[in-house]
Amino acid sequence: MQYTSIEINEMCKKALESIETFYQQDFINYRGRTADTNRFYTEVVADYVLNNIDSFLNNIPRITRMKDYDQKHDGSYREGTGRDEEIIAIKMFRKSQMDNCTYPYIGKIIDYQTPLKLKRTDVAGKIDLLSYDGKVLRILELKKPSSTESMLRCVLEGYTYLKTVDEKKLITDFGLPSETIVEAAPFVFWKANQWIEWQEDRPALHSLCRILGIKPYFIKEENDSYTILEG
Numbered sequence: 001m002q003y004t005s006i007e008i009n010e011m012c013k014k015a016l017e018s019i020e021t022f023y024q025q026d027f028i029n030y031r032g033r034t035a036d037t038n039r040f041y042t043e044v045v046a047d048y049v050l051n052n053i054d055s056f057l058n059n060i061p062r063i064t065r066m067k068d069y070d071q072k073h074d075g076s077y078r079e080g081t082g083r084d085e086e087i088i089a090i091k092m093f094r095k096s097q098m099d100n101c102t103y104p105y106i107g108k109i110i111d112y113q114t115p116l117k118l119k120r121t122d123v124a125g126k127i128d129l130l131s132y133d134g135k136v137l138r139i140l141e142l143k144k145p146s147s148t149e150s151m152l153r154c155v156l157e158g159y160t161y162l163k164t165v166d167e168k169k170l171i172t173d174f175g176l177p178s179e180t181i182v183e184a185a186p187f188v189f190w191k192a193n194q195w196i197e198w199q200e201d202r203p204a205l206h207s208l209c210r211i212l213g214i215k216p217y218f219i220k221e222e223n224d225s226y227t228i229l230e231g
Contacts (some may be wrong), residue, residue, distance in 0.1 A: 003027075004036040005044050009141045012048040014060050020123055020164070023156035029219055042152040042197070049156070053211060054147025060163035063118050069165075071174040074083060084144045086113060089129050089168060092226060103195035106140070106185075108137060116164050124164050125157075130174070137171065137180050140187035140217070143194060149192040149214070152205055154186035157211050174200050186216040190229060198231060 011027045030041035038043075049056060055190035075094040077087055089112040095101040096109040103109070109131050128142035141158035142147055153154075162184035171180045188194040195218055197205070209215065216231035 002032065004039065005029070005034045005039065006036070008034065008041055008044045009048055012045055015054060016055060016125075018059055019055055022056075022159060023153060028153045028156065030103065031148075031150075040200075040202060042150050043202055043204045046152055046202070046208045050204060050208055050211070056159070056163075056168050056212075060160055061220040062166060063116055063122055063124055063164050064166040065115065065118050066168060069170050070111065070112055071113075071115065085128065085142050085147075088144060089113065089142055094130065095226070100217075102133075103226070105129065106131040106138055106187075106228055107136075114170075116161060123213060125161070127161055127165070132174075132176060132180075135181060137174070137176060137182045139165070139184040141184065143186075143192070144187045145192050145221075147187040147188070148193055151188070151197040151202075152208075153187060153217070154194055155205070155212065155214055156188060158184035159214060168206060181200050184212075184214055186214070186231075188216065188218060190218040190220040 008027060011025065015022045018131070020041055027041065028045055033040055034044060037109055064213040073093070075097060076170060077090045079087070080092035093109045093112045101108070109129055111130040112128065114130055116126060127139050129140040131138045139158055139161050139163070141154045143154060163210045164183065167182045170182065171178065198216060218231060220227040220229055
């Protein structure tokens with residue numbers, strides 16, 4: 001089914017009523033172009049976000065956990081669980097923690113699956129990966145190589161987590177300096193769907209990233225090791 005720009009904007013308007021779940025909406029992953037303007041669906045959505053940017057900057061509710069964000073994860077996992085993204089995250093964490101690996105641009109991975117919820121009923125996911133380079137703590141939104149989710153989804157999900165988390169408590173719980181900067185970034189694979197979209201003519205997506213202060217990083221896997229490329 002092909003949608004018009006008007007229909008996509010109506011979907012956005014309804015989704016904005018629950019801004020903390022805006023990034024979860026199906027239309028953010030629609031592929032193809034609108035029937036009336038021949039624009040990428042995600043470009044129409046990105047424009048809508050830009051036109052309502054104050055809501056995204058100011059209205060996403062913060063959740064402050066009573067328990068520590070640092071769950072003292074030990075990097076253990078079982079193969080064959082079907083949780084591919086989590087396993088990739090854990091492997092990168094183990095490489096940083098056990099082999100003292102520092103990744104280009106992002107530093108060391110210091111945690112994975114960092115919880116955001118205060119109570120079970122909170123509408124919030126978990127941070128895929130946290131990295132720290134000595135100055136910046138990055139909330140990394142990881143997607144596996146076969147993911148068909150849009151780059152826009154990665155941007156909005158990571159940014160929502162950034163606004164949801166209590167930055168000061170996050171910094172304190174991981175024992176980082178108080179002046180640490182916290183940022184969010186898509187963390188996706190080189191030549192995967194999100195990388196392809198980033199190379200295409202999507203000015204609204206790029207404008208949105210500039211305004212939100214978000215820069216993607218791309219993972220290149222070679223010989224069972226990972227290299228990070230800057231977006």
